[in-house]
Amino acid sequence: MQKQETLTKNQKIILDLIEKSDQPLKAYSILFDVKKKGINAPLQVYRALKKLVKIGKIHKIESRNAFIACKNSKCQIAKATVFSICESCEDVTEIHDHKLSEHLRDFKDNKGMKYSKYNLEFFGLCKKCV
């Protein structure tokens, strides 16, 4: 369900920037970078980020307040994200693990709660940093 063609100007500018980075970007660093393209205010950035998160083009790394592009162009799991985060170099990688996804998708607690979404962040040391 490709939707990029329906993005607005600001959304495209900001998505382009995030997609060019393989690591998460913070809102105010995005703002700094897009000022030359006429985006002047935090709110313009946050609005675009909100939309891009909503349609699954990017994800928010909650523990870092940063945003990373979803590399899976057919991402069906915009609402079911798993990341690995190196606590030393801060390298972030999105994990797509079928078995894990299944397990999480099927998880039922004992409260009868219905889950529509989850976010999982693993922390540790990457190979370079061990």
Add this chain to the structure above:
Amino acid sequence: MQKQETLTKNQKIILDLIEKSDQPLKAYSILFDVKKKGINAPLQVYRALKKLVKIGKIHKIESRNAFIACKNSKCQIAKATVFSICESCEDVTEIHDHKLSEHLRDFKDNKGMKYSKYNLEFFGLCKKCV
């Protein structure tokens, strides 16, 4: 490994407050509540929170920037947390599911990364809010 007896005055005040609430509290709401006890500045709160998180007495709900007490007094999993969050009433519950914990503890990605910690947040609607 009970460590509460070694907590300092500020840490105790703040832990008490958080433990009395069954729902997550935000740092500045904590600050407001403990002003009558002589804690005047954000940093005093954040320092106590940091320590309490570190020793597993409380957990941070990353998506909400809020802090909740760990109800499991023998919590071995201060670094392996799972929460369910109702997106309507914002009710938060810590989940202790043995099978899920095992699955997450044993998870290995294909990058050879060594995980020491994870945080999982499920979102949905609780029974009241469905």
Add this chain to the structure above:
DNA sequence: TAACGCTGTGTAATAATATAACATATTTAA
């Protein structure tokens, strides 16, 4: 004892993250 490292405290200032409110424009759908 004295020197040191470690942890915590108190205070002031500031940084970083995010939203409210308002006026207007554009797109979409009935």
Add this chain to the structure above:
DNA sequence: TTAAATATGTTATATTATTACACAGCGTTA
């Protein structure tokens, strides 16, 4: 072709979190 929904630009402000500095208490150890 009106109405609803979505997006924009701008200003101001709210919320969350840290830096920097001076000092106090405690245990180790020289």
